[in-house]
Amino acid sequence: MSVVEKLRERFGTAILGEEVSCDQISVYVDREVLPEIMRFLHDELDFKHLADLCGVDYLGWKGKRQKKERFEVVYNLYSISRKEPLRIKVSVPEEDPRVPSVTSIWQVANWFERECYDMFGIRFEGHPDLRRLLMPENWPGHPLRKDHPLELEEEWPEYEKLREKARELSRYEWGDRRVRGG
Amino acid sequence: MAPTVEIHRKQIGHPEWDEPFVVNMGPQHPSTHGVLRLFLELDGETIVGCDPRIGYLHRGLEKLSENLTYSQALVLTDRLDYISSAANNTGYCLAVEKLLGLSVPRRARLLRTIVCEMARISSHLLWLATHALDIGAMTVFLYCFRDREWLLDIYEKICGARLTVSYTRIGGVRLDFTPEIVEELYRFTEEFPARITDYETLIDVNRIWLKRTKGVAVVPPEKAINMGLTGPSLRGSGVPYDVRKFKPYDAYDEVEFEVPVGRNGDTYDRYRVRMEEMRQANRIIRQCLDKLPETEGEPVVAEGAPDLLMPEKKKSPQAVPHPKKGFLVKGAEVPVVPEGEVYVSIEAPKGELGYYIVSDGSGKPWRVRVRAPSFVHISAIPEMVKGHMVADIIAVIGTLDVVLGECDR
Numbered sequence: 001m002s003v004v005e006k007l008r009e010r011f012g013t014a015i016l017g018e019e020v021s022c023d024q025i026s027v028y029v030d031r032e033v034l035p036e037i038m039r040f041l042h043d044e045l046d047f048k049h050l051a052d053l054c055g056v057d058y059l060g061w062k063g064k065r066q067k068k069e070r071f072e073v074v075y076n077l078y079s080i081s082r083k084e085p086l087r088i089k090v091s092v093p094e095e096d097p098r099v100p101s102v103t104s105i106w107q108v109a110n111w112f113e114r115e116c117y118d119m120f121g122i123r124f125e126g127h128p129d130l131r132r133l134l135m136p137e138n139w140p141g142h143p144l145r146k147d148h149p150l151e152l153e154e155e156w157p158e159y160e161k162l163r164e165k166a167r168e169l170s171r172y173e174w175g176d177r178r179v180r181g182g
Numbered sequence: 183m184a185p186t187v188e189i190h191r192k193q194i195g196h197p198e199w200d201e202p203f204v205v206n207m208g209p210q211h212p213s214t215h216g217v218l219r220l221f222l223e224l225d226g227e228t229i230v231g232c233d234p235r236i237g238y239l240h241r242g243l244e245k246l247s248e249n250l251t252y253s254q255a256l257v258l259t260d261r262l263d264y265i266s267s268a269a270n271n272t273g274y275c276l277a278v279e280k281l282l283g284l285s286v287p288r289r290a291r292l293l294r295t296i297v298c299e300m301a302r303i304s305s306h307l308l309w310l311a312t313h314a315l316d317i318g319a320m321t322v323f324l325y326c327f328r329d330r331e332w333l334l335d336i337y338e339k340i341c342g343a344r345l346t347v348s349y350t351r352i353g354g355v356r357l358d359f360t361p362e363i364v365e366e367l368y369r370f371t372e373e374f375p376a377r378i379t380d381y382e383t384l385i386d387v388n389r390i391w392l393k394r395t396k397g398v399a400v401v402p403p404e405k406a407i408n409m410g411l412t413g414p415s416l417r418g419s420g421v422p423y424d425v426r427k428f429k430p431y432d433a434y435d436e437v438e439f440e441v442p443v444g445r446n447g448d449t450y451d452r453y454r455v456r457m458e459e460m461r462q463a464n465r466i467i468r469q470c471l472d473k474l475p476e477t478e479g480e481p482v483v484a485e486g487a488p489d490l491l492m493p494e495k496k497k498s499p500q501a502v503p504h505p506k507k508g509f510l511v512k513g514a515e516v517p518v519v520p521e522g523e524v525y526v527s528i529e530a531p532k533g534e535l536g537y538y539i540v541s542d543g544s545g546k547p548w549r550v551r552v553r554a555p556s557f558v559h560i561s562a563i564p565e566m567v568k569g570h571m572v573a574d575i576i577a578v579i580g581t582l583d584v585v586l587g588e589c590d591r
Contacts, residue, residue, distance in 0.1 A: 021522040022280050048407045049423070051527065052536050052553040063521045063542040076525045076538065076553075080407070080423050087525065108410025111561035119244075134237040134590060143245055150249055 003045060003086055011037060016091075019065070026074075026087040034090055035100045035126075041077060042105050047086060050102075052076040053112035055092075055120040059146040070094040071122060075102075092122055101126040119144035205572075209238050213316045213576045216586030218560065220575065227571050232564040236557075239590040247550040252278050252519060253352060253492045255550065260346035262535075262552060263588040265308055266301035268294075268337075269530040270588075271350040276431055277526040277537040278352045281519050284484045288433070289477035290354035292470045295433040296367070297340070297349055298528075299463040299470075303374070304333045305531035305583075306456050306463075310381065313453075313580035317394045319385045329377055332370060339363050353487025364471060371468045378460055395450040399566045399578045402447060409565060410558040413533030414459060415582055418444035418452030425529040437469040449581040456583075493518060494545040517543035532556055532583050556582075556589040 001009075004027055008015050014037065016028040029037050041047040053075050058067040071092040078085050090099055101124040102109045113124040114133040121142040124130060132139070138158060141148050208219040217238035223231035243262065247255035259274045260267040272294050279286065286294075311326035334344040340363055341349040341356060349356055385391045401411065406419040416423055424441045426434040442458035444451025496518045503509065521543040527536035533555025540549040559582040566578050 022524045024524060026523075048404075050410065051534065052525065052538060052551065054538060054551040054553075056540055056549045056551075061542060061548070062544075063548075065521065074538065074551075076536070080421070080428075083428050085525070106410070107408050107565070108558055108561065111557065115557075134240045136237075143242060148245075150245060 003041075003084070006045065007037065007040075010040060024085065024087060026089050028089050028091065031090045031092065031099050034088075035102060035105070037088070038075070038102050038105050041086070041088075045079065046081050047077040047079045049078040049080055050075065050106040050108050050112075051078045051085075053102075053109055053116065055116045055122055055144070057120060057144065057146045067091075071097060071120060073099050073116065073122060097121055098123040098125055100124070103127055118142065121145070207575065209235075213579060215312060215579065215584060216589075218579070218584070218586055218589075220563070222572070222575070224572065229567050229570055229572065229575070232567050232575075234560050234563055236560060236586070236590055239586050241591065243591045244550055244552065247547055249546065251492050251494060251545045252547060253488055253490045255547065256350075256352065257346075257348055259552075260348055261587060262554065262591065263305075263530065263532060263556070263585045264345055265585060266305040266531045267345060267347050268297040268301040268349055269305075269528065270535065271348060272298055272432065273526065273528040273530065273535050273537050275350045275352050276528065277524055277539050278519070279484075280524045280526055281522055281539060281541050282352070282488070283520070284353045284487060286354055286432075286484050287477075287480050287482065289358070289474070289480040290482045290484070291433045292473055292477065293355045293359060293482065294350055295437070296467050296470045297337075297347070297355075298432070299466045300333055300336065302463045302531045303460050304330045306460050307333075309456065309531075309580075309583045310453075313577075313583075314385055314391070316576045316580050317391060319388055319391050322381055322384050325377075325381060325384070329374065336363065336366055336370065339366070351483060351487065351490075354481070354483030356482075358482050359474070364474065367467060367471055371464050371471070374464050375461060378457060378464075382457060392450070394573075394577055395453060395581075396448060397446075398449045398574050399570065399581060400446065400448045401566065405565075406447065409562040411533070411562060412555055412558070413529065413531070413583075414452055414455045415533060415559060417442065418455045419447035420444055425527055425534055429527070431526075431528060433470060433473075434466075436473070437466050439466050449577050452581050488518070492545050496545070518545040519543065519547075527553065530555060532585065532588070533559065552588075552591055554588040554591060556584040556586070557591075559584050560589055 004018055007027065011033060014030040014033040016030060019026045056072045056074060057070065059070055061067050069091040073090045073092060075088040092099055099122060101113055111133060113127050114131060116122055117124060117130055118132045118135050119142055135143060203224045205222045205224060206219060207222055209217040219235040221233040221235060222229055243258050247258055256271060256274055259270040262270045307326045307330040311323045314322040337347055338344050341347050401419050403419045403421050406416050407421060420443050422441050422443050427441055439462045442455050444455050496516050519541045521541055523540040525536060525538045527534045535555055536553030538551040539547050542548040563578060567575050
């Protein structure tokens with residue numbers, strides 16, 4: 001019995017659909033029961049390795065496959081004992097961007113979820129420490145969203161403060177350093 | 183007087199002051215191998231808490247690649263793990279090839295395997311040099327750099343660049359090896375095993391080295407998988423997970439090699455695993471070189487592979503049926519890269535490097551996600567250093583072999 005069949009047998013309607021692309025199976029699941037499904041996959045089906053967790057923004061998507069919601073959170077799992085990959089997907093609407101956290105199952109999910117929150121603004125409920133990771137704490141918006149510009153039109157306001165601080169610090173003498181570049 | 187920036191003094195040492203002593207390590211620190219900042223909470227010399235702050239090298243590679251074509255985005259992958267750029271290129275190309283359904287000629291696969299293993303050796307050499315230098319064995323440093331220099335010179339002969347090679351192309355490689363390169367590589371593989379033995383005699387029985395590595399940062403196997411460790415860091419704990427064996431790509435299914443694993447999961451075992459991996463990499467290069475004459479004269483790029491100047495949109499040259507109305511239309515749009523999504527991972531020198539690419543049919547990727555091993559390994563640092571001494575942090579950062587360019591992307 002394949003993994004998808006086992007999942008369907010156990011969770012029934014919470015499994016929303018499946019999709020095959022380049023011989024790789026993805027399973028759409030209901031986000032409300034995601035922790036139970038992940039716990040089942042981890043404990044009983046032996047998917048011990050969470051290879052990757054990331055978000056995708058489908059704003060303005062022109063592909064043939066229909067996307068119901070704006071965001072998707074993608075979990076790439078791998079079972080080391082059976083050499084079998086599996087992709088789990090959760091659709092996340094724009095108005096209510098939240099997903100239950102899986103940090104209690106995989107420790108590695110901690111930073112993956114923080115990054116996903118940083119880049120897409122998707123909130124992971126139950127995450128112990130949901131802060132920004134790569135971007136500055138007071139950065140406006142979430143950079144990997146499709147409506148975030150590649151280049152800001154104006155300079156980031158905090159940057160001027162940083163420059164000011166650097167100017168202030170350059171007044172001090174720093175050990176043996178005499179002239180810049182000297 | 184200049185303010186000493188690194189140390190924020192909160193309340194120190196007094197029994198009534200219960201707040202821990204907080205020290206900033208980095209972002210400019212010689213042993214963090216880049217711009218990594220660790221926020222340490224100390225109790226005396228023991229680490230109570232650790233909070234890594236990253237993002238100083240964040241260049242937005244994932245966002246940038248969404249705005250470039252597939253061929254252009256290949257160049258960005260060089261800048262991920264700049265010590266082993268050939269491996270990054272290969273992973274990206276494998277993912278795009280899987281989307282396109284291309285099959286790469288055998289000669290190109292052999293050449294790719296060779297450059298990947300060269301990247302592994304040069305990455306491990308740099309790791310050994312800096313790790314030993316951080317811990318206090320200074321002699322190894324220059325010896326390692328001598329051999330790494332040799333490899334970089336070979337890279338230069340192969341493709342003209344030393345670090346950011348961009349040697350692989352979607353569907354193959356850029357250039358064929360000349361006979362001189364093959365000869366030089368044969369010479370390298372002849373001499374290199376003896377050099378590894380040299381390094382081992384330098385540090386294997388070095389008392390300081392043993393004291394600083396044995397029993398430091400022990401990770402049990404289940405925990406290592408749960409924390410997401412991959413590559414030599416995971417195999418040091420005794421889990422034989424190696425993508426080259428589990429999901430063979432390129433020419434790894436036709437060469438013989440072993441996957442070394444450790445027993446205790448400490449820093450010393452991870453060191454042993456990497457040393458043994460260099461020997462195996464040397465063996466793989468040798469076997470691939472032996473197989474090269476069989477494929478003499480084959481093309482090195484697959485037929486139908488996208489050009490460097492691939493278009494963003496493509497019009498069909500012939501008339502095709504209109505998708506809805508049924509009659510023939512001239513110049514209808516056809517997908518450049520078929521719609522779909524793919525997750526492909528390779529065994530980069532640092533660990534499992536994964537690419538998750540979503541395509542919407544145009545010449546630009548809709549989403550490129552890089553699963554960087556260094557990112558995951560840095561997230562494991564707090565768990566690994568808890569309860570250790572401050573000096574052991576240096577050993578832990580070294581043993582995980584992190585590169586911040588890959589971590590921050």
